[in-house]
Amino acid sequence: MNERPAEDTRTRILRTALELFGGRGYERTSVREIAERVGLTKTAVLYHFSTKADILVALATPIIADLEAALDVGTAPGDPRTRWSVIEGLLETYLTHRDVLHMVMQDMRVLTQEPVFHRFVDMMTLANHLVAGPSAGLADQVRAAQAIAMLSDPVILLARTPTGPLRLAVLDGVRRLYAVAPETAPETVPGAPPESVPEAPSEAAVPEAPPEPAPETPPDTTPKAADQAAPGRRAGRPGAMTPEMIGAARRMHASGAHTMAEIAAAVGVSRATLYRHLPV
Incomplete structure (x- = not known):
């Protein structure tokens, strides 16, 4: 039987090393253990990677490269579109490389390996510059x-x-950090600063859903007078949702075929109200 190609052997070594590093830690895993798990000799593993540290660098390099690519946005630093593009790109990379990210957090030694360390530091510096902007004050830099x-x-x-x-859920958290309510954030620029969008309604202006009525009592779908007069809310949009409205919204959300804006429009409420009733 012919031996597998070198690329495939290298991939198997990296996959096995990732499992062992993530589960037991870098220090507690030896090259011999990696070799035995793959079905090779230690010498065969060292043919592809001169040292255990080289295996670590090979595992970390793809996520570093993808993070760098996420920062290549081509728009002005500090612009809301730039900010959101960077945030979405970084998050998508983390989600794609979950196993490697977990390994990195288990053993920060990954970030001390050359050339990974300097690439990571430069990348984080650039990310903060793009999100905060070139003339950002301390508060904006911290945010x-x-x-x-x-x-x-x-x-x-x-x-x-x-x-x-x-x-x-993570992106919603970033929106909240930048004080942009989901119902008022532009669809194309979810990270727009507060001054570019209408003021978000207060908690008092968006009451909680009423208790579910007894089965024999038909639910009252008429908006409350307080809801109609509450400041900051668009006319005709109730702040509370009936059980029927909640059920319809959750079914649309579970189907994955509708955006939050479409679901909010279908049930006749704001996205701020809708977010409080969906299982995020």
Whole structure:
């Protein structure tokens, strides 16, 4: 039987090393253990990677390259579109490389390996510059650093959460950091600054859903007077949802065929109200 191509052997070594590094840690895993798990001799593994550190660098390089690509946005630093493009690109890379990201957080030694370390530092510096802008003050610089830092932790800590809901929840958190309510953020620029969109309604202006009525009592779908007069809300949009409205919205959301804007329009409420009743 012919031996497998060198590329395939290299891939098997990296896949096995990732499993062992992620589960046991870099220091506790030896090249011999990797070789035995793959079905090779230690010498055969060292033919492809001169040292264990080289295996670590090979595992980390793809995610670093993808993170760098996510920062190649071609638009002005600090622009809302630039900010959101960078945030979405970084998050998508973290979601794509979940296993490697988990390994990195398990053993920060990954970031000390050359040339990974300098590439990572340069990348994070550029990311903060793009999100904050060239003339950002301290508050904007801190907010940019927080927005970037908050992308990776949920991906690591909620490793078993499906990608779709996790992505939505993380991006919603960034929107909230920049004080942009989901119902007022432009569809094409979810990260737009507060001054470019209408003021978000307060919690008092968006009451909680009323308790579900008894089965024999038909639900009252008439908007409350307080809802009609509440400041900051668009006319004709109730702030509360009936059980029937909630059920319809959740079915549309579960189908995956509708945007939040479409669901909100279909049930006749704002997206801020809708977000409080969907299982994100």
